[in-house]
Every structure is written in structure tokens, then in C-alpha cells.
Amino acid sequence: WRKSLVVFTLPIVLAACGQADTNTAEEANQSTATSSDKKLKAFDLASSNKVVKSLSVKISGTHVAVTFPTKTALTSLIATFQLPDQAIAKIGNVVQESGKTINDFTEPVTYTIVAGDQSQQNYQVTVNGQSSSDNNVKPLKPATTNTPTQPLKPATTNTPTQSPKSDALTIQDPLYKDQWYLKNTGQFGGKAGIDINVEPVWKQGYTGKGVKIGVLDDPLQSNHPDLKVLQANIVDYYSAQPICDTDAPRAHGMYVAGLIAASANNIGLRGVAFGATLYSYGVIENNNSQSFKASVAQALNRTEHRQIAVYNGSIGGSNITYEPITTAMYQALERVTSDGFHGKGSVLVFAAGNGDLIRRGNSSLTALWSHYYATIAVNTVDALGHSVENLGGSGGVNLWLGSPSRRGFSGGKMPTTSTICSGQSSYFEMKMNATSGATPLVTGVVALLREAYPELTWRDVKLILAESASKITDGGQQWQKTGQMYSDPTQEQKYHRYTGFGLVNASAALELAKSWKPLPEMKTAFSLQSSNLDVKTRNQWHESSLNFNNAQGITFIESVTLQMELVTEKKYAADKKSACLSQWDLELVSPDQTKSAFFQANGKGNDLSFAFQDTICLKEGTNQVRLISNSFLGSSSIAGQWKLRIRQNDPETASKYFIDLMTDIKNWKITIRGH
Numbered sequence: 001w002r003k004s005l006v007v008f009t010l011p012i013v014l015a016a017c018g019q020a021d022t023n024t025a026e027e028a029n030q031s032t033a034t035s036s037d038k039k040l041k042a043f044d045l046a047s048s049n050k051v052v053k054s055l056s057v058k059i060s061g062t063h064v065a066v067t068f069p070t071k072t073a074l075t076s077l078i079a080t081f082q083l084p085d086q087a088i089a090k091i092g093n094v095v096q097e098s099g100k101t102i103n104d105f106t107e108p109v110t111y112t113i114v115a116g117d118q119s120q121q122n123y124q125v126t127v128n129g130q131s132s133s134d135n136n137v138k139p140l141k142p143a144t145t146n147t148p149t150q151p152l153k154p155a156t157t158n159t160p161t162q163s164p165k166s167d168a169l170t171i172q173d174p175l176y177k178d179q180w181y182l183k184n185t186g187q188f189g190g191k192a193g194i195d196i197n198v199e200p201v202w203k204q205g206y207t208g209k210g211v212k213i214g215v216l217d218d219p220l221q222s223n224h225p226d227l228k229v230l231q232a233n234i235v236d237y238y239s240a241q242p243i244c245d246t247d248a249p250r251a252h253g254m255y256v257a258g259l260i261a262a263s264a265n266n267i268g269l270r271g272v273a274f275g276a277t278l279y280s281y282g283v284i285e286n287n288n289s290q291s292f293k294a295s296v297a298q299a300l301n302r303t304e305h306r307q308i309a310v311y312n313g314s315i316g317g318s319n320i321t322y323e324p325i326t327t328a329m330y331q332a333l334e335r336v337t338s339d340g341f342h343g344k345g346s347v348l349v350f351a352a353g354n355g356d357l358i359r360r361g362n363s364s365l366t367a368l369w370s371h372y373y374a375t376i377a378v379n380t381v382d383a384l385g386h387s388v389e390n391l392g393g394s395g396g397v398n399l400w401l402g403s404p405s406r407r408g409f410s411g412g413k414m415p416t417t418s419t420i421c422s423g424q425s426s427y428f429e430m431k432m433n434a435t436s437g438a439t440p441l442v443t444g445v446v447a448l449l450r451e452a453y454p455e456l457t458w459r460d461v462k463l464i465l466a467e468s469a470s471k472i473t474d475g476g477q478q479w480q481k482t483g484q485m486y487s488d489p490t491q492e493q494k495y496h497r498y499t500g501f502g503l504v505n506a507s508a509a510l511e512l513a514k515s516w517k518p519l520p521e522m523k524t525a526f527s528l529q530s531s532n533l534d535v536k537t538r539n540q541w542h543e544s545s546l547n548f549n550n551a552q553g554i555t556f557i558e559s560v561t562l563q564m565e566l567v568t569e570k571k572y573a574a575d576k577k578s579a580c581l582s583q584w585d586l587e588l589v590s591p592d593q594t595k596s597a598f599f600q601a602n603g604k605g606n607d608l609s610f611a612f613q614d615t616i617c618l619k620e621g622t623n624q625v626r627l628i629s630n631s632f633l634g635s636s637s638i639a640g641q642w643k644l645r646i647r648q649n650d651p652e653t654a655s656k657y658f659i660d661l662m663t664d665i666k667n668w669k670i671t672i673r674g675h
Helices: 199-203 252-261 293-300 327-339 434-452 458-468 506-513 651-656
Strands: 012-015 025-028 042-047 056-060 063-067 077-082 088-091 094-096 109-114 120-128 212-217 234-236 277-282 308-313 347-351 375-381 401-404 414-417 428-432 480-484 492-495 523-526 542-548 557-569 578-581 584-589 595-599 616-619 624-629 640-648 661-674
Touching: 042 056, 042 063, 042 120, 199 506, 212 252, 212 293, 252 277, 252 414, 252 428, 252 434, 277 293, 293 327, 308 434, 327 347, 347 434, 347 458, 375 434, 401 434, 428 434, 434 458, 434 506, 458 506, 542 661, 557 578, 595 624, 640 661
Parallel strands: 063 120, 212 277, 212 308, 234 277, 308 347, 347 375, 375 401
Antiparallel strands: 012 025, 042 077, 056 063, 088 094, 088 109, 109 120, 414 428, 480 492, 523 661, 542 640, 557 624, 557 661, 578 616, 584 595, 584 640
16 A cells, blocks of 8 residues: 555545455545535436437536437436536435436436535436336435435325225236235135235235336246246346256246246236336356355346345355355445435345255354345244244344245245246246245335335335334244334334244335334444453353444444454364354343344254254354344444353264364454444
């Protein structure tokens, strides 16, 4: 950095960049004069493919009038503009790039020009032209940087977007009677009412119409009779491998798509959001879940992310090897949550992963996506209302919701759409279960919610789903108080290790949205690093603490991130290229003594109990770990002493099950997000 040439015409932030959430930064200033010029010098618009251009542009004072040919789709236009030196353009808090950034101009849009001296000038851009978009839900213009948070429109009633009444309940999709997860009447021996409660939403006319959903999976096929997906909306990053490959068919994406959006058309089954539009991203290579990190980042970085309401990732994995989020992936996730869905942020719904069938670990603790703070991590609930802790699901404090998938612990798969390949007798299969089947149902509910209330941000959607979820009774772990409800502070928020905040409930979510007050701006607070913790001695608790004194005004916790460096001794593991830790307890304790157990030693050393251990394996060279806890949601206990506590099992049991020894925890710290 000593050789870097930096122009100090503006305050510059110099940051020590390591893993995301690192907050070491200092501001350097130079007393060079800065410009106050914030005049918009030129402006023009064109379609995102640059085919259709404006007919005329008139800048009059602070108003820009652009005229397009009639029937031009105004939902995806790119602006080119000329600004004074040192000035930048923003819509809301999103910086605009001339000739690159895509925006929706179906309603007036306010551009804020920020001069070098940080003074501002707003320009309102109005586009004349008739939109031919199929998106009937028109988001409001993004708020300018100096406009306070506005309530949902209409002003105080939160009246949902009006949709024509759906005739979905009169349509006879042949497989609908088998879709117990949509309407559970007790068929297949299940418990009536253990479903996502979606029929009341359909009765109101909401079907996901106009809502765009990104499916991160195997590529979809555009010729399936029960799916509406345009060939132009299919991107395959591994097109060299045929979908109908006899050795490794790429069918998982088609299974997922049917659960989300199979049509209500008297054919096959019915998706949760059967009126939605699907965008397909083929990100999995040869059914290898370890190869998709780069391609997922590429998919999220595509320009249509501005229109995608929700991304579905039924790709949580089923192994116990910790996969850190790469810098490229983190940046892509940040981009869609800050800039997606017309500036409201795309919602990210990912599978928590399935318990490893060989090492019997708990893969939600290692699933790549589920430890990003914006993710809705989904676990499985069976038709009796039992959380499926393994062989079809995973537990952990990073979970957000439970969702129906398998009929029972021993099996019972879900009907869905299949690939269209030669020699098939049917285009439908009883093929889905586990978290891959549970996740698409939540995605469908998000689509219905965003159709009805398009002004909700990703944070609003996420918290509405938590506070409207059904607190089903489960015979295993008990519900734990985390804090208070945002929508009703007199009510306690509760958390379950295997179902998060409960079973997703579509009707209750839309009902809660009617009176929902938009969340204040999210704030982030960082702790300092704690001292190192020696944990070599087995069978006893080791404890380290840090004082959190800078809460940044947060009084309602939305998530807590724990970062730490684990030092291990590969003493027992058969695979010397990785270190595996199991039969151990690791918990974070807040100032009010609320405990969040990241890992639990549930077993007593026999095979059955070991099947439900929280195991994590670290690849050689990987010792930096980041874990998310949602089990502090709604807590106001921030300032004060936070404790990290750990206990490891005895060496004899560890040796029997090839469990390694952790010797030290270094540089642990926490990041708190909330408002």
C-alpha cells in the first residue's frame, strides 16, 4: 500500500480487509478544496438490451422528462448521465453507474446528485410511455437519501395490492390431493393443519403473478406442460452436461421448480406461487454441491437481480465440512440484498442442509449460505409436525423457519415436476423430501407476500415470516425465549433449535403485513477481539468474556455473528487432511444470560446418539470460522459482558469416533445487526 497513489479530494476510508465483517478502518482526510457542483449535465435512457432508446429528453430545472415509444417495457431501463467532477448519483442509498445500473421507471424516480462537498440536489425523472411488462406490481420510487422512512402505501392502512380473484380452488390438478403440505387433512396418516396454510391467500387472489423468482439449482426445461419458464430466462453455467444425462441426470432443479410454481391448470400438481415467473440458473455441476460457489456468485451478479423478488437455493448440502463464504460470494450476496428487487432487496431462501448419512453430523452448521445474516435457512417438518433432526434435516441456531417436506421420519416423498427426457412414462414424480423440498415452499410464500406488499424490504419480509410462524409442539427440544416481538412488544419471541421461529404460515404472514410498520434502518455494531482461550482440558467448561460497549443505538437484535479462529490437534481423525470436532458444547451468552448453543454434545458415546451430534470438520488450512445465531432475535441486551463457553468430551470417546482435539480459540469477536 505504500506505493499506492490515492487522490484525497474526498474523505477516504482505509480499511484492513480480511474476512467480511472485519471492521478495522480509519478515515484519512486531506484539506484539499472539494467541489460543490451538483448539476446534472446530461441524461438519457435506453432498454436494458440497448435496443429501444428514448425519443426525447428534456431537463427543466430539477425535473427530467423522458419520452419513449408506446408499449415500451419501462421496468428495465439503463440510464446514462454526465455529472460534474467529484459528484456521484444515487437512488436512495444505491450508487448509480452510468450505462450500467438497471432501474424500474414505471413511476417517477428520484436521482440524488452528491457533490464533492457532500451537498445534494434531487432530480425527478419521469418517463412517458406505456409499459408492456407482465409485472402488475409496481414498486414505489426509491426513497431519496434525505427522505425519512415512509409507511407502506396507502398511508396508514397497508392495503395490499389488489389482484383479481383466483379460481385456483376450483381447478382440479390431479396431484393436488397428494400435496398434504399445501392442505393437510390427515391424508397419509399426517396431522390435519400441519401445512403452510396457503389456500386463504389464493382465495384473496394472490398467486405470485408478476413476481420473479430466481432458482439456483440444476437448469430448468422450458417445454414442461405444468411449468411456465421462458427459454430466455434459463442460464446454464455447465451446459456441456446434458440435463438428460443417463449417468447423472440434472433433475433436481425441475423438482424444486414444481413445488414453487407448477401451474394451476388441471395438469399434474400446483405450486405455492403458481402465477410467478421463474428465472433458472444452472449452478450445479455433475450433481456436485461443492462446485457451485463460483457459479452462484455469477448468477447473483446478473443485471436482472434488480427485478428478482426472491432466490431459492435448495443447495444446502449434506456434509459436515465447513465451507467459508468467499469474498466474491459475500459481495454478490450483499449486492442482491442491498440493490435487488427494485432497491428493496431480494430475499434469500436456502436449505439448511441434510444430516450427513456417513458421519452423522449436523450440516446446517456447515452449510455455506446459512451463515449469511440475510439468509432464511429452512429445516424440515414432517406431516405430524415433528422437526426432522437428521436424515432429512438439520438443526442449529442459524435456522429461521421450519417447512413441510416428508410425510414421516421414515420417508414419504412429495409429488413434483420432473425432467422431460426420452423414454419417460410421466412428467411427474414422487421425488422430493428433506430440506430441498421444504425450502421451495417458503420461497413460494415469499412470492405471494411480495405480490401483495411489494414495498416490504427483505428485512421486513424475513421478520414477518418469523413473527407469523406457527409455534408447533415438538416432543424434542423446547422453545426458548429470545426477546420481544417487533409487531407487538408485549409478546415474547421464541426459538426452537430444529424449527427456528416455527412452521411457515402463508395466511398469517399476509395478515400480519396489513398492520406492519416498516423496520428502521439496519445498524451494525462490532466488538473488539477477546483474549485467547486455552481449551485443551476435556470434560470441563472453559470460558472467555468480552465487554461490548458500542451498541450503535441498537435496541432490537436481528442477528449475531460469531467469528473465531479454531486451533486443532489432529490426533484421532482418520483423514489427516481435515480436523473434525464433535461431542462438544459451544455457546454464546449475552449480558442478560440468554444462551445460544452453536454446538451441543447430546450423545453418550453410542452409535445412535452420535447420529445427532453437532460435528464440524475443518479442511487443512481453514481455521477461521464464522457462525450466525438467530436465537437472540428481539433482545435488547447488547451492552455489557458477552461470554463464550466451550466443553469437549473425554479422549476415550473421542478416539472411538475419530474426533480431534481443539487446543485454543483465538481472536473471537461478535457482530450485532439490528435497529
